Structures are given as C-alpha cells and as structure tokens.
Amino acid sequence: MTAPAAPTPLIFVTGGVVSSLGKGIAAASLAAILEARGLSVTMMKLDPYINVDPGTMSPFQHGEVYVTDDGAETDLDLGHYERFVNMRLSGKNSITTGKIYDSVIRNERRGDYLGGTVQVIPHITDEIKARIDEATIGHDVALVEIGGTVGDIESLPFLEAIRQIRIERGAHNAMFIHLTLVPYIAAAGELKTKPTQHSVKDLRTIGIQPDVLICRSERPLPEGERRKIALFTNVPERAVISAIDLDNIHKIPMWLHRQDLDQIVVEQLRLESKAKPADLSAWNAVVDASEHPIDEVTIGIVGKYVDHKDAYKSVGEALKHGGIRQRTRVTLKWLESEDVEREGAEKALADLDGILVPGGFGDRGFEGKVLTAKFAREHDVPYFGICYGMQAAVVDAARNLAGFAGANSTENDRATPHPVIGLITEWRTSTGDVERRSEDSDLGGTMRLGLQDQRVKPGTRAHALYGKDVVGERHRHRYEFNNHYRVPLEDVGLVFSAKSADDTLVEMIEWPNHPWFVACQAHPEFLSTPRSGHPLFVGFIRAAREYKHGGKLLEEAA
Known part of the structure; x- marks a missing residue:
C-alpha cells in the first residue's frame, strides 16, 4: 500500500499597514527564485471576500478576472504567479471566504457534521486547511498569499487557519513572511518604522510571529532602521528584507536574491538537499532586453x-x-x-x-x-x-x-x-x-x-x-x-x-x-x-x- 504523500512545506505571505503593497509580486518573485534553484513550486491565493469568485465582480472594484486552464475565474494575482513561475494553476489555487462557507454549509446540509453546531473553529478553519493541502500537495514548496491587510476582520479565519498549521507542523514545515510599509516622511527626512512595528504587533496578538519581514519603502533600509525593526519585531536582522520601488518588476527576483531571501527560506524549511544554486540568467535576460x-x-x-x-x-x-x-x-x-x-x-x-x-x-x-x-x-x-x-x-x-x-x-x-x-x-x-433569447434566460x-x-x-x-x-x-x-x-x-x-x-x-x-x-x-x-x-x-x-x-x-x- 502506497504511503500518503507528506504535506508540502508552506510559506505564508501576509500584508500589513496598507493594501496594494505588492504581496502578489513579492510572493511570485520569491517563487521564481526558488524555481530557479531547481525546486518544484506552486502558489495559491486566499481572498477574504464573500463572493464565491471574482467572476461577477465589477472590474472597477476588483480589476481583471484571471482565467485558468480549467475555467476558474480567479484573482488577478494568479496572473502574476503564472507569469513568474513555470506552472499552470487551477481553481484549487484560488480560494475565497465565499467558497469556504459555501462548502461548509453544503456539508452541514448533507449531515456531514452529525448534527453538531457548525462554527468558525474548527469547521471553517479545517476546511481552509484542507483546501490548502489539496492545492499544494506534491510540490517541494508552496507559497500561499493571504489577501487583505492584517487587522481586517474579514481575514481572521484565514490567519487562524495558518496559525494552526504552524503549530501542527512546526517551523520547518510552515513559515511566515510579512510584507509591510516603511514610509518616508519628507518633512522629517526619515524612514518611519513604527507602522511596521504595530503591524507585527497585530499579528502577534493572534499568535503569528513572522519569520521574515519584507519592508516596502521608497529607498533602501539603512542598517540602523533594519536593526531597529529586527529588535522591536523579534525577527532576525538578516531576515529584515528591504523592498524598494523598482522601475521594472522583473528586477524584483534579483533584488530579493541579493538579500538572501531564498537562502533563508531554504534553510528554515530544510530544503538544502533539493535546492541548487539559483540560475537567474533568464530573468537577467528579460531585464537586459527591457532596459536596452x-x-x-x-x-x-x-x-x-x-x-x-x-x-x-x-x-x-x-x-x-x-x-x-x-x-x-x-x-x-x-x-x-x-x-x-x-x-x-x-x-x-x-x-x-x-x-x-x-x-x-x-x-x-x-x-x-x-x-x-x-x-x-x-x-x-x-x-x-x-x-x-x-x-x-x-x-x-x-x-x-x-x-x-x-x-x-x-x-x-x-x-x-x-x-x-x-x-x-x-x-x-x-x-x-x-x-x-427570452428575457429571463440564465446569463451564464x-x-x-x-x-x-x-x-x-x-x-x-x-x-x-x-x-x-x-x-x-x-x-x-x-x-x-x-x-x-x-x-x-x-x-x-x-x-x-x-x-x-x-x-x-x-x-x-x-x-x-x-x-x-x-x-x-x-x-x-x-x-x-x-x-x-x-x-x-x-x-x-x-x-x-x-x-x-x-x-x-x-x-x-x-
């Protein structure tokens, strides 16, 4: 009898301070480096809105509806994932709160819970964990992006689920990367680290301690600010990564690689035996063609x-x-x-x-x-x-x-x-x-x-x-x-x-x-x-x- 496949090591990517910091691009860039190191990589997105999928959402609110091979209508971040990593995703890689609740309610109607009271914990969080395993099984590593911003009430079930995964599997099978904003105040001529400190504090109040911080800012983090962030967030200084505004998104894999982000991941998830030195020549060629x-x-x-x-x-x-x-x-x-x-x-x-x-x-x-x-x-x-x-x-x-x-x-x-x-x-x-067509025909x-x-x-x-x-x-x-x-x-x-x-x-x-x-x-x-x-x-x-x-x-x- 064949033994069940071991769960895939997971990297959870969360965001704080403000939205639209670029979690999807950051996650896709890290995935591209890990793939360049010879690892089999997959990605998925957990979105906190209650819509079952973005298919009927206004483009003005949500942007593009990205379509996968199997016909799933998904978040546009899946487009970033497929453009950065040589993989073909499916509907399993795009999960919304609406999908989770719809599934749990259907289970309850069938009697799967034997008449028990259906609650966020454990039923919703168990469903989230099952969906993560279903989408990521069979790969060397998987990146899971949590939509929204830490502190939003909508994303709490997802955050609770990934907290449980870390407890159940340990730090060598699940790690947390948190993307935050370090704003530059021109009048003071300073980068301000306080928003990052408070964002990490919000995460820690729900039981999640980041292993890595990716700090988005207009300019590189000086060593002093890096040490300060590390001290006040309990994150190793080496794992405080500077993410500046770049003129070309295809430079981001090289920028993160130069700061050893991929090596930090490989070491924590104990992937050394599978990982080889990163070959980013294809990305360098893309950047060179763009800039010349x-x-x-x-x-x-x-x-x-x-x-x-x-x-x-x-x-x-x-x-x-x-x-x-x-x-x-x-x-x-x-x-x-x-x-x-x-x-x-x-x-x-x-x-x-x-x-x-x-x-x-x-x-x-x-x-x-x-x-x-x-x-x-x-x-x-x-x-x-x-x-x-x-x-x-x-x-x-x-x-x-x-x-x-x-x-x-x-x-x-x-x-x-x-x-x-x-x-x-x-x-x-x-x-x-x-x-x-009759007036009342089904639009879909x-x-x-x-x-x-x-x-x-x-x-x-x-x-x-x-x-x-x-x-x-x-x-x-x-x-x-x-x-x-x-x-x-x-x-x-x-x-x-x-x-x-x-x-x-x-x-x-x-x-x-x-x-x-x-x-x-x-x-x-x-x-x-x-x-x-x-x-x-x-x-x-x-x-x-x-x-x-x-x-x-x-x-x-x-």
Missing part, C-alpha cells in the same frame, strides 16, 4: 475600464512581453472607447503604431470599439482584437462591407435585424432559424471558460504566427459569431483563420490584404510570460514596428 531596447512603439488600448488599468492587467503585460522578445519598448496609451464615439476615430486614434481592443461586456462604449476596428481596417493600422475586440471587428465588416445595416451583437441590441454575434442558443437551432448559460483547442487554417497569418495546426487558448465569454453569416462575410474577404476543434465556432478572423489585422475570440494574454511571450503579441508588436518605420524593421539584436 533597439526600438519603441506606442500601442493604443481602446477599452471601457481604462481609468482602472488593472482591469486589463494581463493585456498590458502581454504587450510588454511581446516587446521584450524583440528588444522593443512598448508605450501603452489608454483610450476610452466612449471618447472614440465623441471625438471620432481620426482624432482619438491619431499617432498610434498599433491598436488593441480588449475584452469586455455590455453596450457602453461598444460603438467606439466598432469605429476603432473600422479605422484600423481602412487606414492599414495594425489591429489586434481580443474577445469583444473580435466581435467589434465582425460588426464593422457586417455593417460597412457586407451591407447588413443595423448589424450588432444581441448582447447590445436584442432587436437587431442582423445578429452577427449572439448566444449559441439564439442561432444554433434545428431549423437554422435565429431564435431570440452559454459562458465558455478555460482552455480549449482550436484548429488554425493553413496559409493564414494566424497559422504563420503560431506555426501549428492546433493550439489551445483560454476563453471567457458568452457570445459567439453567428454561423449564419459566415458565407456573406467570406464573400467580402474576411478570413476565418481558426475554428473550434469541432469546427462549429469561429475562433479567429483576419483581413488578408491588411498589413496586420488579427482578432481572436479567446484571451491569449493569459498565456503570455516575460520569458517566452505569446506568438500573437510578438507578431502584433513586430507589425507595429513595421508600421512605424514604413514597412521596414530596424535591425534586431541577435
């Missing part, structure tokens, strides 16, 4: 949440990755699609080397996206449409080339005479007729989520970019191209360059006589990393360079 560009382009992102750029976090990162792969600095110009409607495309979209229209939901600003696709098509500006950006390009083609006046998506106009975009249930019927009934294969048509730009006949991309959308309009749009020159594996759904379109006009229904930004990029983003940035230089590329570095 041979070219620069300006890309306009035309969306509806541009005042809250975290809503397009992966898109912005993937564009920069596409530049890194060819030593090109990518400057992002964020444009409201409603401004395109008000000002006109000629004015709003001037002086751009390329235009990207990202995903979205709802009718606000959609006409601006259609105008953007039309402008790019007519002026030979490189265009990259993602999800809603593909649908906008289809609407443009239907209205302005195929002669379908009033063509639209049924998401925005249920009475449109030409529903070129709609729910599958609206156009896939036994008779071939278009069937209208046709949502496509997660990694799905698609067949790429040989001879197309898409096939040249991918270099493959079949590729997998992650999806997050409800509405699809209406197949009843395939032939009329093909007749005006639109090429359907990729379809679903069963040939029933349109996955990609392109204009063959355009310098670079490609749009896809999936979200390729979720599979882009700084070390490898993504073929579509690399190709798009190359096209933007060609457009900027009149069809010629500057010589690329070897």
Whole structure:
C-alpha cells in the first residue's frame, strides 16, 4: 500500500499597514527564485471576500478576472504567479471566504457534521486547511498569499487557519513572511518604522510571529532602521528584507536574491538537499532586453475600464512581453472607447503604431470599439482584437462591407435585424432559424471558460504566427459569431483563420490584404510570460514596428 504523500512545506505571505503593497509580486518573485534553484513550486491565493469568485465582480472594484486552464475565474494575482513561475494553476489555487462557507454549509446540509453546531473553529478553519493541502500537495514548496491587510476582520479565519498549521507542523514545515510599509516622511527626512512595528504587533496578538519581514519603502533600509525593526519585531536582522520601488518588476527576483531571501527560506524549511544554486540568467535576460531596447512603439488600448488599468492587467503585460522578445519598448496609451464615439476615430486614434481592443461586456462604449476596428481596417493600422475586440471587428465588416445595416451583437441590441454575434442558443437551432433569447434566460448559460483547442487554417497569418495546426487558448465569454453569416462575410474577404476543434465556432478572423489585422475570440494574454511571450503579441508588436518605420524593421539584436 502506497504511503500518503507528506504535506508540502508552506510559506505564508501576509500584508500589513496598507493594501496594494505588492504581496502578489513579492510572493511570485520569491517563487521564481526558488524555481530557479531547481525546486518544484506552486502558489495559491486566499481572498477574504464573500463572493464565491471574482467572476461577477465589477472590474472597477476588483480589476481583471484571471482565467485558468480549467475555467476558474480567479484573482488577478494568479496572473502574476503564472507569469513568474513555470506552472499552470487551477481553481484549487484560488480560494475565497465565499467558497469556504459555501462548502461548509453544503456539508452541514448533507449531515456531514452529525448534527453538531457548525462554527468558525474548527469547521471553517479545517476546511481552509484542507483546501490548502489539496492545492499544494506534491510540490517541494508552496507559497500561499493571504489577501487583505492584517487587522481586517474579514481575514481572521484565514490567519487562524495558518496559525494552526504552524503549530501542527512546526517551523520547518510552515513559515511566515510579512510584507509591510516603511514610509518616508519628507518633512522629517526619515524612514518611519513604527507602522511596521504595530503591524507585527497585530499579528502577534493572534499568535503569528513572522519569520521574515519584507519592508516596502521608497529607498533602501539603512542598517540602523533594519536593526531597529529586527529588535522591536523579534525577527532576525538578516531576515529584515528591504523592498524598494523598482522601475521594472522583473528586477524584483534579483533584488530579493541579493538579500538572501531564498537562502533563508531554504534553510528554515530544510530544503538544502533539493535546492541548487539559483540560475537567474533568464530573468537577467528579460531585464537586459527591457532596459536596452533597439526600438519603441506606442500601442493604443481602446477599452471601457481604462481609468482602472488593472482591469486589463494581463493585456498590458502581454504587450510588454511581446516587446521584450524583440528588444522593443512598448508605450501603452489608454483610450476610452466612449471618447472614440465623441471625438471620432481620426482624432482619438491619431499617432498610434498599433491598436488593441480588449475584452469586455455590455453596450457602453461598444460603438467606439466598432469605429476603432473600422479605422484600423481602412487606414492599414495594425489591429489586434481580443474577445469583444473580435466581435467589434465582425460588426464593422457586417455593417460597412457586407451591407447588413443595423448589424450588432444581441448582447447590445436584442432587436437587431442582423445578429452577427449572439448566444449559441439564439442561432444554433434545428431549423437554422435565429431564435431570440427570452428575457429571463440564465446569463451564464452559454459562458465558455478555460482552455480549449482550436484548429488554425493553413496559409493564414494566424497559422504563420503560431506555426501549428492546433493550439489551445483560454476563453471567457458568452457570445459567439453567428454561423449564419459566415458565407456573406467570406464573400467580402474576411478570413476565418481558426475554428473550434469541432469546427462549429469561429475562433479567429483576419483581413488578408491588411498589413496586420488579427482578432481572436479567446484571451491569449493569459498565456503570455516575460520569458517566452505569446506568438500573437510578438507578431502584433513586430507589425507595429513595421508600421512605424514604413514597412521596414530596424535591425534586431541577435
């Protein structure tokens, strides 16, 4: 009989003083160093909000919804994790308070607790611990980020659960890293350590003593402040790590490595026998390409949440990755699609080397996206449409080339005479007729989520970019191209360059006589990393360079 696998050593990352200090980036950077030392690493996020997942949360409040291979809608920090570490996460790696309580309540309804009183301790904390084990088993080490800020009432069950884990498993199987703020007071000309001291005090009142402090500040911690923090927080001076504001997030793994953070972890968790010297050459290459560009382009992102750029976090990162792969600095110009409607495309979209229209939901600003696709098509500006950006390009083609006046998506106009975009249930019927959606239909009934294969048509730009006949991309959308309009749009020159594996759904379109006009229904930004990029983003940035230089590329570095 095979013995059960031993629990994975765990590193818990908490935050204090204020939110948005960068726990996710810090945790991902440490994970990248540990991976560079030959360790098998995984990560997970524990979020204290009661929503089951971020899928229905406003982008203005929560930012991007990141989608994993298995179709889980997760926190955007999972995007940081996958971009920094060579791993593919799943829904198990993203846990919310809502998921935990939902599971416990279902257990209680089934009678699993034998009629006992269901309480936060032990039932909620036991469920949290079980979820952590389920997501991390089988790895050399796992990093678990606790969302929120120490002192918030919402995160107390998570903190209690990780306190119990440390007691049950010991310091060599579970350690705590606490990220805090050390503010600089310009009037006094001093870094202030008191907020960090109080944050650690709050942790200690609930039974958690940090093993490592990562102190975020505008400038490096002087030795005096480092010693003071160590003295008042009971943390070894060596384990007080300075985290300054850097101009490039890809420098963070090297910065933390120079302060021996990974060695502290390896020693405490007794991983010396598995860990080798860190090889950060790939990260050094990323930084070098970023800081020594041979070219620069300006890309306009035309969306509806541009005042809250975290809503397009992966898109912005993937564009920069596409530049890194060819030593090109990518400057992002964020444009409201409603401004395109008000000002006109000629004015709003001037002086751009390329235009990207990202995903979205709802009718606000959609006409601006259609105008953007039309402008790019007519002026030979490189265009990259993602999800809603593909649908906008289809609407443009239907209205302005195929002669379908009033063509639209049924998401925005249920009475449109030409529903070129709609729910599958609206156009896939036994008779071939278009069937209208009822007012009370389930909004999520046709949502496509997660990694799905698609067949790429040989001879197309898409096939040249991918270099493959079949590729997998992650999806997050409800509405699809209406197949009843395939032939009329093909007749005006639109090429359907990729379809679903069963040939029933349109996955990609392109204009063959355009310098670079490609749009896809999936979200390729979720599979882009700084070390490898993504073929579509690399190709798009190359096209933007060609457009900027009149069809010629500057010589690329070897």
